[in-house]
Amino acid sequence: MKISGRNKLPAQVKEIVKGAVMAKVVMDYKGEEIVAAITVDSVDDLGLKPGDEVTALIKSTEVMVMK
Amino acid sequence: MKISGRNKLPAQVKEIVKGAVMAKVVMDYKGEEIVAAITVDSVDDLGLKPGDEVTALIKSTEVMVMK
Amino acid sequence: MKISGRNKLPAQVKEIVKGAVMAKVVMDYKGEEIVAAITVDSVDDLGLKPGDEVTALIKSTEVMVMK
Amino acid sequence: MKISGRNKLPAQVKEIVKGAVMAKVVMDYKGEEIVAAITVDSVDDLGLKPGDEVTALIKSTEVMVMK
Amino acid sequence: MKISGRNKLPAQVKEIVKGAVMAKVVMDYKGEEIVAAITVDSVDDLGLKPGDEVTALIKSTEVMVMK
Amino acid sequence: MKISGRNKLPAQVKEIVKGAVMAKVVMDYKGEEIVAAITVDSVDDLGLKPGDEVTALIKSTEVMVMK
Numbered sequence: 001m002k003i004s005g006r007n008k009l010p011a012q013v014k015e016i017v018k019g020a021v022m023a024k025v026v027m028d029y030k031g032e033e034i035v036a037a038i039t040v041d042s043v044d045d046l047g048l049k050p051g052d053e054v055t056a057l058i059k060s061t062e063v064m065v066m067k
Numbered sequence: 068m069k070i071s072g073r074n075k076l077p078a079q080v081k082e083i084v085k086g087a088v089m090a091k092v093v094m095d096y097k098g099e100e101i102v103a104a105i106t107v108d109s110v111d112d113l114g115l116k117p118g119d120e121v122t123a124l125i126k127s128t129e130v131m132v133m134k
Numbered sequence: 135m136k137i138s139g140r141n142k143l144p145a146q147v148k149e150i151v152k153g154a155v156m157a158k159v160v161m162d163y164k165g166e167e168i169v170a171a172i173t174v175d176s177v178d179d180l181g182l183k184p185g186d187e188v189t190a191l192i193k194s195t196e197v198m199v200m201k
Numbered sequence: 202m203k204i205s206g207r208n209k210l211p212a213q214v215k216e217i218v219k220g221a222v223m224a225k226v227v228m229d230y231k232g233e234e235i236v237a238a239i240t241v242d243s244v245d246d247l248g249l250k251p252g253d254e255v256t257a258l259i260k261s262t263e264v265m266v267m268k
Numbered sequence: 269m270k271i272s273g274r275n276k277l278p279a280q281v282k283e284i285v286k287g288a289v290m291a292k293v294v295m296d297y298k299g300e301e302i303v304a305a306i307t308v309d310s311v312d313d314l315g316l317k318p319g320d321e322v323t324a325l326i327k328s329t330e331v332m333v334m335k
Numbered sequence: 336m337k338i339s340g341r342n343k344l345p346a347q348v349k350e351i352v353k354g355a356v357m358a359k360v361v362m363d364y365k366g367e368e369i370v371a372a373i374t375v376d377s378v379d380d381l382g383l384k385p386g387d388e389v390t391a392l393i394k395s396t397e398v399m400v401m402k
Contacts, residue, residue, distance in 0.1 A: 004267070007100075030096075036130035037128045048132065052134055059265055085154070167207075190266060198258040335382075
């Protein structure tokens with residue numbers, strides 16, 4: 001199955017912090033930190049834990065550019 | 068000046084395609100492709116062109132995780 | 135592979151309109167119309183065409199509620 | 202009043218979970234589950250509760266397609 | 269009808285540029301410029317034209333802060 | 336440094352509420368209230384507090400129009 005979202009970054013989960021509704025997932029992507037704010041339900045559904053090899057998915061309309 | 072957006076990836080502009088309103092900016096980050104869909108106005112305002120060293124900015128609420 | 139995005143609606147592609155950068159994909163989900171604005175690159179990469187059975191994916195932080 | 206957001210899905214609230222800042226609103230849309238992550242302030246402002254007939258509003262630029 | 273989106277700014281349409289799929293709507297809010305990138309379908313559906321009194325709607329999860 | 340995000344609204348922080356992962360930042364923008372839902376990490380990183388003069392940053396693809 002293919003996904004229209006253009007940005008798929010291979011990363012490793014470093015840290016997960018859970019709140020009541022939202023969770024923070026900190027990942028390492030080639031030495032840069034990537035942070036995702038997703039629901040706690042998603043963390044549980046995927047069984048996310050530190051060390052997991054994952055892919056960060058980002059729609060291109062959500063990416064800004066600074067110069 | 069600091070920005071709340073958590074994800075700031077250093078990248079190099081590889082290709083720009085302009086439509087009437089939106090533009091596609093393809094960037095390279097350590098061998099991975101990052102694509103941004105921003106307005107043509109932004110491309111012109113920043114004077115973006117292939118070869119430019121830029122930073123891709125992404126709010127953490129826009130990042131999904133696949134496993 | 136599982137995706138953190140919570141909303142996955144099975145739908146059928148009805149119409150595709152391509153611009154220079156962005157494309158409109160109109161889908162049908164049980165009689166309701168769902169519209170996605172994605173890149174033309176994504177349409178081409180997935181080989182999207184009218185009649186295709188697809189899944190509309192939406193992150194929960196992007197959903198508003200009206201009452 | 203009309204809204205530019207293209208996707209307006211009639212749904213029924215099934216469950217609400219409140220955190221300190223964000224709330225999860227689980228809705229039923231023709232047998233499919235739709236989840237919204239909105240602020241607790243919004244839940245209180247709309248007086249949302251299970252059983253409410255609502256409309257899920259999603260901007261087309263936030264919809265991805267999987268095939 | 270109430271909308272969960274927290275940010276509703278009264279504005280006046282100054283300029284509209286249409287592409288094949290996306291349109292740029294430039295608005296004025298008390299001397300500041302607000303730009304929306306919405307579908308051409310939305311512009312047509314709302315009958316948007318320069319001079320219109322409108323409301324810019326923004327979900328709070330889409331707002332960043334710079335300091 | 337310039338940012339592609341088109342909407343940069345000068346505002347003043349009025350109130351901050353922190354959850355475990357997400358924080359609500361309420362700002363005043365020329366008499367209108369602007370609310371941002373950002374990570375607690377961002378609030379701490381920027382040292383945000385009531386009274387701060389800040390800029391609300393919003394990508395144009397995230398702005399809807401109501402008429």
